[in-house]
Structures are given as structure tokens and as C-alpha cells.
Amino acid sequence: xxxxANIDAWRQQALRDHFSVGDAALVxxxxxxxxxxxxxxxxxxxxxxxxxxxxxxADPDDAAELTQETFVKIIQNLHKFEGRSGFYTxxxxxxxxxxxNYCQRNARxxxxxxxxEQEQYGSQERQALKDYLSxxxxxxxxxxxxxxxxxxxxxxxxxxxxEAQRAVVILxxxxxxxxxxxxxxxxxxxxxxxxxxSRARSRLREVLEAISR
Amino acid sequence: xxxxxxxxxxAYEGRIDELLSGFIxxxxxxxxxxxxxxxxxxxxxxxxxxxxxxxxxxxxxxxxCAEAPPQILQGVKASLAGTSAAPAQEEPARxxxxxxIHLLGRRMLSAAAMIALVGILAGVIYTIVAPETAxxxxxxxxxxxxxxxxxMLKPVPDTSAALAFSGRxxxxxxxxxxxxxxxNRVIEENDLSDSIGDVREANRRIxxxxxxxxxxxxxxxxxxxxWPNLDSATMFIDTELYGRQVTVDAVTTEQIGEIIDQDxxxxxxxxxxxxxxxxxxxxxxxxxxxxxxxxxxxxxxxxIPRPMITGGELPNAKLTSETQAEKTVRLTIIVSR
Numbered sequence: 001x002x003x004x005a006n007i008d009a010w011r012q013q014a015l016r017d018h019f020s021v022g023d024a025a026l027v028x029x030x031x032x033x034x035x036x037x038x039x040x041x042x043x044x045x046x047x048x049x050x051x052x053x054x055x056x057x058a059d060p061d062d063a064a065e066l067t068q069e070t071f072v073k074i075i076q077n078l079h080k081f082e083g084r085s086g087f088y089t090x091x092x093x094x095x096x097x098x099x100x101n102y103c104q105r106n107a108r109x110x111x112x113x114x115x116x117e118q119e120q121y122g123s124q125e126r127q128a129l130k131d132y133l134s135x136x137x138x139x140x141x142x143x144x145x146x147x148x149x150x151x152x153x154x155x156x157x158x159x160x161x162x163e164a165q166r167a168v169v170i171l172x173x174x175x176x177x178x179x180x181x182x183x184x185x186x187x188x189x190x191x192x193x194x195x196x197x198s199r200a201r202s203r204l205r206e207v208l209e210a211i212s213r
Numbered sequence: 214x215x216x217x218x219x220x221x222x223x224a225y226e227g228r229i230d231e232l233l234s235g236f237i238x239x240x241x242x243x244x245x246x247x248x249x250x251x252x253x254x255x256x257x258x259x260x261x262x263x264x265x266x267x268x269x270x271x272x273x274x275x276x277x278c279a280e281a282p283p284q285i286l287q288g289v290k291a292s293l294a295g296t297s298a299a300p301a302q303e304e305p306a307r308x309x310x311x312x313x314i315h316l317l318g319r320r321m322l323s324a325a326a327m328i329a330l331v332g333i334l335a336g337v338i339y340t341i342v343a344p345e346t347a348x349x350x351x352x353x354x355x356x357x358x359x360x361x362x363x364x365m366l367k368p369v370p371d372t373s374a375a376l377a378f379s380g381r382x383x384x385x386x387x388x389x390x391x392x393x394x395x396x397n398r399v400i401e402e403n404d405l406s407d408s409i410g411d412v413r414e415a416n417r418r419i420x421x422x423x424x425x426x427x428x429x430x431x432x433x434x435x436x437x438x439x440w441p442n443l444d445s446a447t448m449f450i451d452t453e454l455y456g457r458q459v460t461v462d463a464v465t466t467e468q469i470g471e472i473i474d475q476d477x478x479x480x481x482x483x484x485x486x487x488x489x490x491x492x493x494x495x496x497x498x499x500x501x502x503x504x505x506x507x508x509x510x511x512x513x514x515x516x517i518p519r520p521m522i523t524g525g526e527l528p529n530a531k532l533t534s535e536t537q538a539e540k541t542v543r544l545t546i547i548v549s550r
């Protein structure tokens with residue numbers, strides 16, 4: 001084998017190793033002392049965890065701090081991780097628990113009425129929301145993406161839900177978890193996931209409709 | 214009676230919403246799904262409710278994904294370094310490679326203090342012992358090795374027992390002539406003259422070094438006393454895996470040895486990245502390294518570097534091992550003002 005071929009084979013193997021290793025293997029490698037494996041887990045999940053935490057707590061600085069705290073906690077407790085659930089589920093359980101505890105400790109007492117919420121938005125934004133909701137056709141993702149004015153309203157509407165409802169909506173609609181996975185992450189019954197998600201969506205619909213009036 | 218019927222209606226609506234919610238998430242059993250499809254087909258109000266729930270879901274689901282700030286990983290490392298959060302295992306953490314990384318961070322901080330203190334002492338000793346001769350050392354024989362091409366910068370595949378290393382060490386100093394002379398002297402002392410080529414320019418000296426790990430470690434040990442005379446020391450580690458070099462600023466001789474001694478490319482790169490972060494942290498924490506040293510972390514405080522030999526015969530004890538050992542390290546040392 002020529003030197004160039006050797007380099008190529010080594011590079012390909014290194015890239016295969018780099019991208020194909022699963023969470024369980026990375027956890028095991030960390031336990032055997034490979035700190036690089038842990039860094040890969042952090043890099044792999046930091047955006048997703050940050051995004052979920054941010055959507056629950058709504059403050060970028062708090063979300064960054066909570067994400068960092070989540071990973072520190074993960075690393076400190078990795079020896080206790082038994083692998084009964086996947087690393088992904090376990091990591092999100094820690095992140096969501098930390099965030100919900102944080103939100104409860106720092107609950108804002110200024111709960112605005114829906115009327116006050118409505119006054120926040122200009123007539124153009126309210127009209128856009130009204131058009132979106134009253135249109136009888138099936139929802140189209142492309143339409144939603146184009147109407148960026150709806151994002152702020154949706155973010156604020158999410159904050160009208162209590163934390164537990166918000167978490168379940170975010171895990172399902174943003175993180176795309178199955179009901180079973182949400183039940184594992186939040187450590188609740190599957191039936192509770194169904195009912196909590198349904199109530200959360202109904203509430204969200206009411207809030208959006210109130211804003212659009 | 215009316216209250217009961219209101220509650221029934223409320224419970225019914227709740228039940229419908231739950232079914233609709235499960236329907237749009239595709240989380241219903243086949244029988245429930247059929248039931249919902251039948252309800253939607255028969256009742257336009259339920260159909261409208263379904264569309265609205267779908268719209269709410271889509272609106273939330275299309276919210277832009279936020280990216281984590283880039284400093285998360287560094288923050289995690291800093292937190293762990295601060296709390297020495299190595300995984301609790303039966304073996305002592307210092308015997309675990311993962312624990313070693315965390316301990317390494319603390320050691321690096323104290324090592325910086327060691328080197329600063331030792332360097333002052335070394336500087337004093339050096340000016341007493343070798344003020345004249347060092348400036349007039351004969352230059353190491355130049356073998357006119359051409360500047361390294363790109364193939365020189367590529368790591369050699371791991372076909373031998375010793376892992377190849379390729380990199381560059383850039384040293385900046387206001388005392389260029391003195392520092393270059395010391396490097397030449399140390400290279401001679403370590404009998405690496407045959408392994409190098411060097412280039413002399415007005416404002417810089419370039420040493421192309423090809424030697425074994427042992428040879429380099431020995432060289433680094435002797436160069437340790439030089440560090441306090443440097444304005445900066447930056448290591449660039451060549452890597453194919455990441456398609457670029459990994460840079461470690463404020464690198465110490467111990468760190469260079471540690472990086473080169475890793476037994477896989479991946480570990481080497483990861484360690485280099487860790488050290489890069491730790492060194493930049495240490496630079497931002499004036500006095501922190503001194504505190505760590507006082508607290509007793511890291512190597513012995515009073516490690517005096519080996520005095521420079523200023524004349525007479527050069528030791529040649531390393532000759533045999535160096536010539537026999539595999540020359541897997543390719544290091545370019547650039548000293549400039």
C-alpha cells in the first residue's frame with residue numbers, strides 16, 4: 001500500500017469513527033476515560049437542549065446557563081446512568097427538570113390579562129394571525145414560515161401556558177418526541193401526556209384566538 | 214340537571230380535543246383513529262376544531278430553532294475544572310484518564326506559576342553561569358533541508374508502533390539571538406544535530422526537527438528554562454481529521470510533550486483543544502495560577518532546570534537511543550521577534 005493510500009484509509013476510518021459512534025458507545029468510551037467522547041456528546045446535543053430550554057424559560061441568558069448546568073449535571077452523574085432509557089432521553093430529563101425547577105423558583109408574578117396581551121400587537125400582526133387561524137384550508141408549513149410576524153405572537157402565547165403544559169408542547173411540537181418518550185422525560189404516565197398536551201393545545205388556541213380578535 | 218349536562222358537555226369536548234390531539238400526532242390506536250375520522254366526516258365543527266389544532270401545532274413547530282451560544286462547551290469545561298467533577302468511580306480519579314484531564318487543567322494553572330518562578334531563577338543562574346559563551350555558540354550544522362512541503366505537514370498514518378506527529382512551534386522573543394543560541398546549544402546537547410536543518414533570517418530562525426518522541430521529550434526538558442524569556446509560545450498541531458491545525462496558545466514544554474505522547478490522533482487533537490481552552494482561561498485569570506501553586510497542586514515548586522553547560526565536552530549519552538529510536542516526530546520550531 002502506498003503512503004497516500006495509507007493516509008486515505010486512515011482518514012476514512014477516522015471519519016467513520018467520528019460520525020458513526022452512537023450515544024451508548026460514546027458514554028462507554030467516556031467511562032473508560034476518553035474525555036473526547038464526552039465533548040462529542042455535548043456538541044451533539046447542545047443546540048437541541050438549548051433550544052428546548054430557551055422555549056420553556058424564554059430568556060437567552062438563563063437558557064445558556066441552564067444548558068451549561070445540564071451538561072455539568074450529566075457529566076457529574078454519568079456514572080449513575082444505567083442505560084435503561086437512552087442517553088438522549090436521560091439528558092432531556094435533566095434539562096427539563098432543571099428548567100422547570102428554575103421557572104418555578106423564579107415565577108414572574110406579573111401575569112397580564114389576555115386583553116393586555118392583545119394590545120401589545122399592532123393591527124397588522126393581529127390581522128395576520130386572524131387570517132392564519134380563520135383560513136379554513138389545511139395548514140401549510142410554507143405559509144407559516146413566510147409569516148414571521150406570527151413567530152413573536154406564538155412565542156408569547158406559549159408563555160401563557162403553565163410550565164408543565166409548555167414543556168409538553170415543546171417536547172412534542174418542537175423536539176418532535178413521541179408521547180412515550182415525553183412520558184419518560186417528564187416521568188409521568190402516558191395518559192397524563194395525552195391529556196396535558198390536549199389541554200395545552202386547547203389553551204394555546206384560545207390565547208391565539210383572543211389575540212387575533 | 215343543567216349543571217350536570219354542562220359538565221358532561223365540557224368532559225365531552227375535552228375528550229374530543231384529546232382524540233383530535235392524538236389524531237394529529239398519529240398517536241391513536243387504529244380503532245380510535247377510525248372513530249375520529251368518522252366524527253370529522255360527520256361534524257364540520259369538529260373538522261374546524263381539528264384544523265385549528267393543526268394550525269397551532271404547526272405554528273409552534275415552525276418557531277425558529279435557536280443555536281446554543283458557542284461558549285457552552287467551554288463553560289462546561291470551566292465548571293468541571295472548578296469543581297473537579299471527575300466521574301465518581303471506585304478507582305481514584307487521578308488514575309482515570311478522564312479524571313486526569315480535569316486534574317490536568319488544575320496542574321496546568323499551577324505549572325504556569327512554576328515556570329514563571331523557575332524561569333526567573335533560571336534567568337539569574339544563566340546570566341551568572343553563561344553570559345558570554347551562549348552568545349557565541351557555533352551554529353548547528355545546516356543541512357539545507359528545504360522548507361517543508363505540504364506532504365510534510367500531513368500526519369503519517371499509524372502504521373508503526375509509535376504514533377507520528379507533525380506540527381509547528383512558534384516562539385516569539387525580543388532576545389532572538391540569545392534564544393536561538395540556547396536552542397542550538399540544547400539541540401547539540403541532545404545530539405539532534407543530524408536530525409535537523411535550520412534557516413537563519415534577519416528576524417527569525419527556523420529549525421526543522423525530525424526525531425523520536427524520546428529525543429523530543431529530552432529536548433523539551435532542556436528547553437523548559439527558556440520559556441520565561443519568551444513573549445509567546447504557540448503550538449500548531451497538524452491534523453487531517455479536522456482538515457486544519459489545532460492551535461494551543463501559551464503552550465508549555467510539558468504540554469507539548471503530553472500532546473505528542475498521546476496514543477491516538479483523536480486523543481491528541483482533543484487534548485490539544487482542551488489545553489488551548491485551559492491556557493486561554495489561565496491567561497484571563499491573573500494570580501489564579503499562583504494560588505493553585507500555593508495550594509500544592511501540580512509539580513514540585515522548586516524544580517530547578519538543569520544548568521546549561523557552557524563549555525567542554527557535550528554529553529553524548531543519548532546518542533545511541535536517539536539514533537536507534539524511530540524518528541516519528543516532525544516539528545518545525547520558528548523563533549522570531
